[in-house]
Amino acid sequence: MAVRTPGLSAELLPAVRDGAGLQQALDLGYRQVLLERGSLLALVGQLAGAARRGIAVFVNLDGVEGLAPDSAALAFVATDLGFSGVLSVKPHVLRDASRFRMRTIQRIHALDSTGLETGLKSMASPAPLAIAVAPALTLRQVVGAIRQVTSAPIWGTGFVTTPDHVREVLAAGAEVVSSSRPEVWKEFRPS
């Protein structure tokens, strides 16, 4: 499937909630951000502008207020905003997103073994581009269960608050780690 939007260029993905966070990440040389939490207004403002300038913008659809989890919202995010990909725990949202040729990242909430089992049973189809485990620090404990159902690349996101956390999550098997902390972004800034 041809995807024309930019993809990832570094293993650290800055998680932002607004234009100020976006600007900080861009100033550090990042060409990619994840809108983890935020509002529709943040989306249509500076983030849309960044996407037009070739920045890879990923958005966690479960964390954006003001957007409905439906096809109209996805058409808007994909076509009007030109975002690179979407994250959601909801398989039907990802199925819709793949129709709009967006990269789809299945969020898995790793909170306890019962919830993990439910999340892994209801994986999106077609297969997502990646699995995002939240919170990332559980990856060591859950990577075995994930690998039994999919070989997709793993992202770690949520409560990554120190550079050591990033290293721990990478060591546990993640290819991409997302953090909301500018001090972490500085440590891993692209050269």
Place this chain on the structure above:
Amino acid sequence: MALRQSPTPVRPLSVDRSVARLCEAFDRVPVAAVIRRAEDLPRALASQVPAVFFVRAPAFHLGPLVWAVQARGKMAFVHIDLIAGLGKDRAGVSFLAREIGVNGIITSHGSLVAAAKSDRVITVQRLLLHDDLGLPSALAALERARPDIIEVLPGVIFPAVVSELRARVTAPLLVGGFITQAAEMRGALEAGARAVTTSTLSLWP
């Protein structure tokens, strides 16, 4: 002439007593057994845990399981969000409280905590820590709902949030989620958990 008393908040008093009793029991045995499969229940009944948490049980066959727990002098809690067949609303809570007679309900939703206030059940609200940017709104939701007990998940994140949590809420804190080893259990207790919740049988004393 006997004075007519002002309407007493019957529920809060008796629920407060139940919570105090549970906390005393947790001081001796700081573990609640999470039942994911019916086969695990006999082990929980034979253990010293003071409370049993049912997750993912069928609503209309729950009675005998709950009563078996209570017959052992333990408290039975039911996770209403995950129970098949039951509405996630006030009537669903009332069914669990009055028809089955559960000691408490577990939910992630503040609205269900509020709905349970008119029934004589302990409310356990889950604080789901998947995303640090969502923490402020999750804490605000806890403050609004004022549950009797808070269950924080997953265990590995608890130490990072415990001081902020303590500054905002006074309810006893349970910690669960991927607690599969004795060291993880000790870590949660040392960080300030009143008890841990775990489905790992070897951690049930």
